Amino acid sequence: MTTAARSRTRRRRRRVAFVVAPLLVVVSGIGAFVALDRFAPDALAARVGAVLPSGWLGAPSVPAAGGPAPGLTTEGSATPDAPPAATPDPPGADEPEPPPTVEPPGRGYDIDSPGSVTVVVNKRRPLDPLEYAPDDLVPVxxxxxxxxxxxxxxxxxxxxxxxxxxxxxxxxxATRTYLEQRTTFEGWVAQLGDEKAERASARAGYSEHQTGLAVDVVALGDPCGVMSCFGQTDASAWLVANAYRYGFVVRYGDGHESWTGYKAEPWHLRYVGSGLAAAVHEEGEPSLEEFFGLEPAPDYGE
Ligand SMILES: [Zn+2]
Incomplete structure (x- = not known):
């Protein structure tokens, strides 16, 4: 081989090495990448996903085939074996809304019938009929x-x-008939004048005393033997604390005149039955008008 021929051969080998060496670097790099990728998080997760909860090792939080493992369900998701919940048809968008339910006054008690023990009688709620008289009166x-x-x-x-x-x-x-109530009221008007009589007594047909369920009391053995000072007696305090246990309410309490139409009458008891009396007591002794959601009855509305 001539010198020139050997020189050509050396140049050819250098060119081959120049091309092959980078190729080897690239190929070995790819091999290393593939090997590393087998242990990369996603690949690991794909292989161990059946035994690890989703979310581990950065695996996508898509349940593995077959659903999540028992005990790994999140709040609100159905249990694995539960059938899909039936979805009710949504109401039609243009279906009219039902009107709001308005509860009538009375909270379920009969406050209208004159013979009901829970009847409410006041200056806006006369007895119907006006001359009503109970048929089961007995001596007290x-x-x-x-x-x-x-x-x-x-x-x-x-x-x-x-x-x-x-x-x-x-x-x-206690009980006064329609005619007795008329006489009583007229007596108060003669004694006190119209305005004061209206605050102290009821017109005939508008009085609880006509229902047979009301009673005025006085304290026995107390210096106060009349109704006007009854509120200061021990007997009055005893009634405020205990009357409800027997089915009575102190019907015209202090501070309720704008509702009842009467100044406080601590001596006037009204029998309403033990259930209602307990409920009124439980709510702090409001007037019956307030308890039942009725309109205030400060006057006859004339
Ligand atoms: Zn009375």
Whole structure:
């Protein structure tokens, strides 16, 4: 081989090496990349996803085939074996909304029938009929008056317990007929004038005393033997604390005149039955007008 020929051969080898060496570098790099990729997070997750919860190792949070493993469900998702929940058809968009339900006053009690023990009578709610008279009046023990049977029986229990507790109570008046109420009211008008009489007494047909369920009491054995000072007696305090246990409410409490139309009458008890009396007591002794959601009855609306 000539010198020139050897020189050509050396140049050819250098060119081959120049081309092959980078190729080897590239090929070995690809091999290393493939090897590393087998242990990259996604590839690892794909191989171990069946035993690890989703979210581990950066795996996509798509459940593996077959659903999530039991015990790994997230809040609100269905249990694996539960059938898909039935989805009710959504209401039609143009379906009219039902009107709001307006509860009638009375909270489920009969406050309208004159013979109901829970009837509400005031200056805006006359008895219907105006001359209503109860048909089950009985004598009240120890007094020359009458009340409806259930009220008379409850009053006897109340008075026995008040006496036991040292606050004996006597009965002043109870049921008045339509005609007796008219006479009573006219007597107050003659004595006090129209305005004061309206705050102290009811017109005939508008009085609780006509229902047979109301009673006015006085304290026995107390310096105050009349109704006007009854509010300062022990008997009055006993009634405020205990009357509800016997089915009575102190009907015209202090501070409720704008609702009831009457200044406070701590001596005037109204039998309403033990259920209603307890409910009124539970709510802090509002007037019956407030308790039942009725309109205020400060006057006759004339
Ligand atoms: Zn009264």
């Amino acid at each position: 023990a120890g007094a020359a008056v009458t009340m409806r049977a259930a009220a008379a029986e409850a009053l006897a229990d109340l008075r026995a317990d008040a006496q036991r507790d040292g606050s004996p109570i006597a009965v002043h008046s």
